[in-house]
Amino acid sequence: MAIEQLFEALPLHYVQHGISKFGVGNLVLALVITAVLGLIADYAWMLHLRSKMPPGPLPLPIIGNTYQLPDNKPWIYFEELSKKYNTPLITFWIGRLVIPYLPSNELLDKRAGIYSSRPKMLVFAELGAGQNNLVNMYTTTQAERDRWRVQRKLTHQGVGIQQVKKYRDFQNDESKVVAYDMLTTPEEYVAHFERYATSVVSIIGFGRRVADHKDPIITDVIAVMHLAADLNVPGKTFPMLMETFPILAKVPTDYAPWKKGLGRKRGGRGHDFFYSLAAEANENEGHEDCYSKMLFNEQPKYNLRPEEISSLSGNLFGAGSDTSSSTLITAVLAMRAFPKTLIPAWEELDRVVGPDRSPSFEDDANLPYMRAFVKEVFRWRSVAIIGGQPHAPTQDDYYNDWLIPKQTWVQGNVWAIHHSEKEFPDPDRFNPNRFLKDDPDSRPFPGERGYMTFGWGRRICSGQALAEQGTWLTVARLVWGFKIQAALDESGEPIPVDIFNYTNGLNWRPQPFKVSITPRSERIKQAIVREGEEALANLAPYEGETKYRMSTFYKQKK
Structure with a gap:
């Protein structure tokens, strides 16, 4: 939809009293500034969370570390990251989805009561059987x-x-x-x-x-x-x-x-x-x-x-x-x-x-x-x-x-x-x-x-x-x-x-x-x-x- 068509779809009083005073160019600039500020705030949140979590490669805004994923057998890559950072736990960002990878059984076995739920798995679960399948079910409530x-x-x-x-x-x-x-x-x-x-x-x-x-x-x-x-x-x-x-x-x-x-x-x-x-x-x-x-x-x-x-x-x-x-x-x-x-x-x-x-x-x-x-x-x-x-x-x-x-x-x-x-x-x-x-x-x-x-x-x-x-x-x-x-x-x-x-x-x-x-x-x-x-x-x-x-x-x- 062109920008002019977007404005035509707005209520008339917005067009008359908002755009006429503010100007189309200024409105577009405001939208861009808002988007940029939102992106900066979101990335600041990612970096803040990253500082508290296990080590891992630096994520980029929005896409995280997705671009770094190998085409095949990512578990070998994650093993190499664990050795690189000398840690039993690494953090990897798939977009804004943060994934700690464990080369050990420290958490999932020894803290089974806490780690008993499933995360939201969009592709595997939510677009398929979702919460009807034992494999995907949440156990938070x-x-x-x-x-x-x-x-x-x-x-x-x-x-x-x-x-x-x-x-x-x-x-x-x-x-x-x-x-x-x-x-x-x-x-x-x-x-x-x-x-x-x-x-x-x-x-x-x-x-x-x-x-x-x-x-x-x-x-x-x-x-x-x-x-x-x-x-x-x-x-x-x-x-x-x-x-x-x-x-x-x-x-x-x-x-x-x-x-x-x-x-x-x-x-x-x-x-x-x-x-x-x-x-x-x-x-x-x-x-x-x-x-x-x-x-x-x-x-x-x-x-x-x-x-x-x-x-x-x-x-x-x-x-x-x-x-x-x-x-x-x-x-x-x-x-x-x-x-x-x-x-x-x-x-x-x-x-x-x-x-x-x-x-x-x-x-x-x-x-x-x-x-x-x-x-x-x-x-x-x-x-x-x-x-x-x-x-x-x-x-x-x-x-x-x-x-x-x-x-x-x-x-x-x-x-x-x-x-x-x-x-x-x-x-x-x-x-x-x-x-x-x-x-x-x-x-x-x-x-x-x-x-x-x-x-x-x-x-x-x-x-x-x-x-x-x-x-x-x-x-x-x-x-x-x-x-x-x-x-x-x-x-x-x-x-x-x-x-x-x-x-x-x-x-x-x-x-x-x-x-x-x-x-x-x-x-x-x-x-x-x-x-x-x-x-x-x-x-x-x-x-x-x-x-x-x-x-x-x-x-x-x-």
């Missing part, structure tokens, strides 16, 4: 805490520590199917891992397994989880740039290509993919203990909205599909890049398990090296590389005399924690001996498990127990059953792998790499076939298909 506890309780009823022990039979069978599939199409190991992980959570949530690695629900769900992971990593490109300039989020989505479709309304009551999957499972006969049926049974008691049922059921995929499959891919990369670590594992498995059956959950206590091996998988390249979603203190807090204001976006840095030279010398070397109590490479670590892979405090990942038991079993079965060696190129030369070549999202995984996967012996191969066929028979009651496809669901609903 009693009402918010009460609602969060309801969803947390219902989540524990699905994937709590005691509950997941009931899933071990079909989780074990699905793991056996992975080994079985590796015999025929080992080059598709990524697809087999994704099918396995998605199938386990699908059985839990909806009473239906995913039998084919080409099932559309796998690619659809994994793609959504990758998008969600990308949307929670600070960036200087859209849509994450809206965190720097939040006013851009107020533009209607249909007229804002920079929003990448975020914030678009999905329709009316129950008009959502995961809600529809849950409702479909609730209507199906059998599998009365599936999570979706439990949610509908509890709906009247807790006054659950359809959006909450959608989030609770959908979170199973978020907690168990992409993350678990990515961890298994990392395990294969570690086996390929550090083959000597397999030798003591094979010796232990051959002694305890033998060639005629694969490892079981009951073998865990007798396989200390395998337990250490899996711990190192979690430590070496943790999937949730910045510890999941950011936390926010429910009150002003002080650490080393530094102020951390209430509702500040506080982000962990698992990469820095797991790459501490003090606890993990030569951190990029995959070394299971770190977790063997009497080994010279063993170091004390501030955490019972020896890794911080699943987050901290009251916001720790709900699916941790499910992921840990499934990862241990499947990695142990892969090591027991197969030789993981270099793939050969056309000239017969080994194809190298790059242990740093990972994706850029919050939940990262290795970029595609080639590897040779072959059975360790004929007797082991026969055991894999026998167990695989038995597992498929055991899983037959979970066979079935859904009528919904995420890729077409919303198009059909328009």
Whole structure:
């Protein structure tokens, strides 16, 4: 709108008595001076707050330090800043959003009661599920805490520590199917891992397994989880740039290509993919203990909205599909890049398990090296590389005399924690001996498990127990059953792998790499076939298909 048109839109008495006396030029000058003074005042506030907070690079007005963000893997940059300022906590400004980054667990674990809330996450949360999802919920008021506890309780009823022990039979069978599939199409190991992980959570949530690695629900769900992971990593490109300039989020989505479709309304009551999957499972006969049926049974008691049922059921995929499959891919990369670590594992498995059956959950206590091996998988390249979603203190807090204001976006840095030279010398070397109590490479670590892979405090990942038991079993079965060696190129030369070549999202995984996967012996191969066929028979009651496809669901609903 031209300046003349703006004046025409003003009430007549303003035009007559204001502009005529003051003059257009003077009015424009006054507006400019006011804007400049406002900018100076705002920047003075930023610098004042910066003087009280942990050290970090000098922010610029309005944009803060956004321009300094690297294009890829900012957690490595934040680790370097921590070393530069010689501090366990650094401050970084995304626009006017101030973010302390922690290369330690000092606050989020040891002060869990204070750091139990979430900050306002515009891109990841407010333009999506918002406060309907446990992952995003604030806990600053009693009402918010009460609602969060309801969803947390219902989540524990699905994937709590005691509950997941009931899933071990079909989780074990699905793991056996992975080994079985590796015999025929080992080059598709990524697809087999994704099918396995998605199938386990699908059985839990909806009473239906995913039998084919080409099932559309796998690619659809994994793609959504990758998008969600990308949307929670600070960036200087859209849509994450809206965190720097939040006013851009107020533009209607249909007229804002920079929003990448975020914030678009999905329709009316129950008009959502995961809600529809849950409702479909609730209507199906059998599998009365599936999570979706439990949610509908509890709906009247807790006054659950359809959006909450959608989030609770959908979170199973978020907690168990992409993350678990990515961890298994990392395990294969570690086996390929550090083959000597397999030798003591094979010796232990051959002694305890033998060639005629694969490892079981009951073998865990007798396989200390395998337990250490899996711990190192979690430590070496943790999937949730910045510890999941950011936390926010429910009150002003002080650490080393530094102020951390209430509702500040506080982000962990698992990469820095797991790459501490003090606890993990030569951190990029995959070394299971770190977790063997009497080994010279063993170091004390501030955490019972020896890794911080699943987050901290009251916001720790709900699916941790499910992921840990499934990862241990499947990695142990892969090591027991197969030789993981270099793939050969056309000239017969080994194809190298790059242990740093990972994706850029919050939940990262290795970029595609080639590897040779072959059975360790004929007797082991026969055991894999026998167990695989038995597992498929055991899983037959979970066979079935859904009528919904995420890729077409919303198009059909328009």
